[in-house]
Amino acid sequence: MSEAGAPLLELRGIGKDFGSVIALDGISTTVRAGQVTCVLGDNGAGKSTLIKVLSGVHRPTRGELLLDGQPVAFGAPREALDAGIATVYQDLAMIPLMAIWRNFFLGSEPTTGWGPFRRFDSATAKEVTRRELAAMGIDIRDPDQPVGTLSGGERQSVAIARAVHFGARVLILDEPTSALGVKQAGVVLRYIAQARDRGLGVVFITHNPHHAHPVGDRFLLLNRGRSMGDFAKGELSREELTGMMAGGDELTELAEELERPAGR
Numbered sequence: 039m040s041e042a043g044a045p046l047l048e049l050r051g052i053g054k055d056f057g058s059v060i061a062l063d064g065i066s067t068t069v070r071a072g073q074v075t076c077v078l079g080d081n082g083a084g085k086s087t088l089i090k091v092l093s094g095v096h097r098p099t100r101g102e103l104l105l106d107g108q109p110v111a112f113g114a115p116r117e118a119l120d121a122g123i124a125t126v127y128q129d130l131a132m133i134p135l136m137a138i139w140r141n142f143f144l145g146s147e148p149t150t151g152w153g154p155f156r157r158f159d160s161a162t163a164k165e166v167t168r169r170e171l172a173a174m175g176i177d178i179r180d181p182d183q184p185v186g187t188l189s190g191g192e193r194q195s196v197a198i199a200r201a202v203h204f205g206a207r208v209l210i211l212d213e214p215t216s217a218l219g220v221k222q223a224g225v226v227l228r229y230i231a232q233a234r235d236r237g238l239g240v241v242f243i244t245h246n247p248h249h250a251h252p253v254g255d256r257f258l259l260l261n262r263g264r265s266m267g268d269f270a271k272g273e274l275s276r277e278e279l280t281g282m283m284a285g286g287d288e289l290t291e292l293a294e295e296l297e298r299p300a301g302r
């Protein structure tokens with residue numbers, strides 16, 4: 039939890055326009071090694087756009103992105119990957135009928151500088167898969183079983199273990215828990231904590247304050263492309279976070295409106 043030294047990743051006044059649409063404006067936060075920065079916001083808040091700026095899909099229209107204290111401008115996702123910024127998208131880019139170990143090595147061709155794929159024979163690949171998953175506390179019986187036989191939480195976990203194995207320093211997760219039930223979400227939250235404990239800087243996107251608060255060190259709140267604040271954990275209770283996220287005032291008003299008038 040050290041605050042010393044340059045953050046792994048720093049955003050300074052990041053903005054992104056799509057034509058006349060201002061998708062993001064004035065967004066600042068930090069991502070430190072061994073910490074989790076949560077990005078919270080309702081649909082359309084700009085969460086995915088922010089990820090795409092960090093992962094090299096979009097160039098920011100305004101602002102600065104710093105990696106290890108140095109300004110960076112990614113021209114393509116590959117450049118962000120090569121810098122150690124790995125993004126796990128919600129759809130996971132996994133092939134359900136393919137074996138777990140094949141999915142584990144998918145997309146890690148030698149040109150990425152991530153995984154010397156060609157040097158892996160399948161026996162080694164299976165062993166690495168089993169070992170890396172075990173290190174994350176995931177026990178798979180057989181690396182040959184299709185990824186489709188895993189639960190949603192386990193699949194997210196395989197994607198996280200894969201990013202850790204291939205040398206990610208920053209791990210970006212786009213709503214990894216939102217399609218999951220309570221128990222499976224808990225599984226994924228544990229792996230987020232594991233990645234954090236292995237020293238990665240994690241960017242965890244969610245709209246659920248109950249998922250964010252237990253695991254987060256920082257909380258960036260987005261609303262319609264603007265920042266509603268960038269808080270350290272100690273600055274914000276779970277109740278305050280929930281209130282800000284739920285549009286607390288709007289919900290209170292709605293509750294009053296929906297209340298039956300007394301005596302009816």
Ligand SMILES: Nc1ncnc2c1ncn2[C@@H]1O[C@H](COP(=O)(O)OP(=O)(O)O)[C@@H](O)[C@H]1O
Pocket residue numbers: 056059060061079080081082083084085086087088
């Ligand atoms: N490629 C794009 N072109 C035009 N508008 C976009 C594009 N991507 C996102 N937007 C707009 O930016 C805003 C934020 O969207 P998004 O980042 O997807 O929000 P979130 O992920 O928080 O739901 C929305 O108003 C959306 O319509």
Ligand SMILES: [Mg+2]
Pocket residue numbers: 085086087
């Ligand atoms: Mg989104």
